[in-house]
Amino acid sequence: MVRVITQETYDDVVKENIEEFDMSPEEAVKEAIAQFQAQGVDLSNIIKDMVLGSGEEHVVTATVNKLRDLCSNPEYDDQMVLQELAALKTECNKDIAHRVKAGKEGAYTILLDFLEARLKVYLQNENETSGRFIISVLNTLTSLMDTQPDLLDARGIDLIKSLLDNVKNGDILIATLKWTSNCCTKHEMNRQRLFAKKIADNLQLLLKQKNNIKLAVAVMQVARKFNLDDDVRVEFGKAHEHAKELAIKLVLPITDYLKDNLDEDKVAECLKTIASLLVRNEFCSMVADAGICALLLTILLKHNREDIMQQACKLITALAGNDNVKRKLMQVDIAPIVVSILYRHGNNAKTAALALKCISSLTLREAPHAITFFSCGAADAVVSAMKNHPDDATVQKNACWAIRNMVARYRDENCKFHELGVEELLNDAYKKFSGDFGFDIKSALRDLECDVKLEEQWKGKGVQMEK
Template sequence: MKMATKRITQETFDAAVRENIEEFEMGPEEAVKEAVEQFESQGWLPALTSLAPTLYLPGPFRDICRAGYFKILEDLQESVACYYPQEVSAQLTRFCEQCKQHKACRFLAAQKGAYPILLAAWKLAAAGDQGLLLQALNALSALINGQPDLLDTQGLKLLVTTLDQHADAADLICSGIRCIRHACLKHEQNRQSLVKAGVLPLLTGAIVRHSRSADVVREASWALRIMTFDDDIRVPFGNAHDHAKLIVQENGGLKVLIEAAKAFPDNPSVLSELCSTLSHLTVRNEFCQEVVDLGGLGILVALLANCNNHQDLVKQVLSALRAIAGNDDVKDAIVRAGGTESIVAAMTRHLASPQVCEQSCAALCVLALRKPENSRIIVEGGGALAALEAMKAHPKEAGVQKQACMLIRNLVARSQAFSQLILDLGAEALIVQARVAHQDCEDVAKAALRDLGCHVELRELWTGQKGNLAP
């Protein structure tokens, strides 16, 4: 269960930064970074949505940032109050440019009351000026990036209303969805509020309506994925699983994503987003099967075979295959479709990438689980050798070492005939090395060694008898 996070005041944070500058002779940015890391290591959250590390930026940048924001915000507030749309437009553009210079600028702007001023500009633009509305959304998106607490109930409702009323305007939709994405990252309450307000059908609808717009499809897919996150440390648990179910069952999310993928066969960036979101939505056995029934498996295997040069896309496809392989029938379907050969080929081609190696081993590991015939195909296809080569290539990467150990264990758990073959490839030494180097590999390494028939010292930590536990 997650614990509520402790927070610190601006004064406490300021004092820590001053101490780093004055006593330890750190530069301003180093002093801020050190203070943040110090408080986080102690379980405190510096609450960057309310603190202003801008105060410690190098003098010229700090002064320009302060002076610029004070003037822009004053002018913007006055122009909105007097209803001067042209001036509002120019000031929103300047504000947006300032926000993009440095994240500290956004924090300072929030402290100086930028949000209610932007909200007023947004309401002014919503009366009918689409160009001004786009600028207001862009400015709001820049401001709340990294500080989603700023968005209040009124702002959330306006976002949903804007998406609903301007569903045909691709640029407005894209900017509005970007606001939603920034508002929901690491903010469970905003996610739940937006879902209750009906944002999910608007997101899936945007993908369908603007199926040829790479920007809209990318942003909407990303936003849908964030709705399934459980990344807000301030709440004990979130609604990630429920949101995934709603996206799939009530809004046809899987079909929407798979159909969208067909429209972008030559766009790795969009395909990466779609595959990543797909992997986050397949949280139930029937959802995994639905991906296959909708033709998604064929698309994933084809992408892995034909887009091998795009490393990030390969990683996301592997992640999606790993997710849908949670269904035992889908495991067999992936193998029949040539998935194991494509996975091994991807790992071999991108052996220098620890992320691809980890995802490849993880996908093969799931395919081999409780499936002796799949294990045979993987071993005969070079899967065990590729995993061991990955262990050699990335000895310091705990994720690679752990997934490779788990794969080796699954390959031999129900197929002992492969043990000697894998041992002859040098598996024992690599697994022992992983066990020594990474505490996270202790249990999986011992399980792999045990099932390979190697000697492993197993300690009986508890016998079920009353009394003190043996050390």
């Protein structure tokens, strides 16, 4: 079990090293770190540099205290607050230890006090000065809560909702969405509490502001966070329910948005978001009817950036879960493009694995699709990917699926794979990965009509059952 200590315990040991053993500050810090590490103590949440502000206070403590004093003064000077906010944001951006320290000192509550008070002023008179102040507070909150979303409380959730409901300024909305995104990372309860406030309706309205590209990107990033299932503290999350509601409200607007924005950065965000929302068969049909198949072809012909290829492959795989959409994809000649991706980006293991998964999905239970892929040179591309990444489990597994689906209902081209030496590659993969996906490898060998020993998964013991 990993042991943890408080910041105060660490500081006391460093102080003792300086006062009792006459060490320099640098020596005292080095000795304290070595001592705690030898005891198996996790120091990731501890500020180790001992950079002090006034007196014996850490810079974080001193900054938070200054903000607290300013907040308690009704006539505080905006410039002084902005200066301290910038200092706190700088400290929080250093590492998780500084953020934890700031959280324990009460920075979150102070920032909410500033935000709440200034938001009331801004809603009465939308002046530029108050807008900049609110953005500074929001950016500091975002830095403070990076990887520590537990700080969010009911008051913070209400403020997020109030900002999204009442503010029209794009920069403030973007800062709010970035804060929201951090609150949702690895925290299922935050996602559920925010979603219960009907934040999906806000995202839908914000996405209609097509002239603000940065705002649209921020909306899509938040939408994807609600679809995550990354909180290990929760046994069952609501990622599917969130994705279902978000898809109803966002998937068609994002598809329409994509039609008008084919720049690289916007394309990557749109593809990633659409793929994350296609959790039901009918959603695949919705975007297919909206023209996503032809649009994907246009994107893949226009762009060659690695991340766009990866996101396009994920979206094709998601769409292929619907058999009718799968056929529409093949009708727009997506097959040669997927094979081309495998050739052009085959040296990247992640891209190769995703392209292989595309081939597997598009050829599943579809002999005509397998024929098309063989005619596009898919067999050579699949074997080449296996040779390029012999030790990558994902590439090898997805290659097995692709091979199996290509030949399962179309054995005429088995000889092509044999000529390329795929049997030896599959046997080599079995030696390495039999414990992980040995069944998949044997299934590919079986459908290739190779010599393979299949084991019975269950054997009866010959016991007579009583009537």
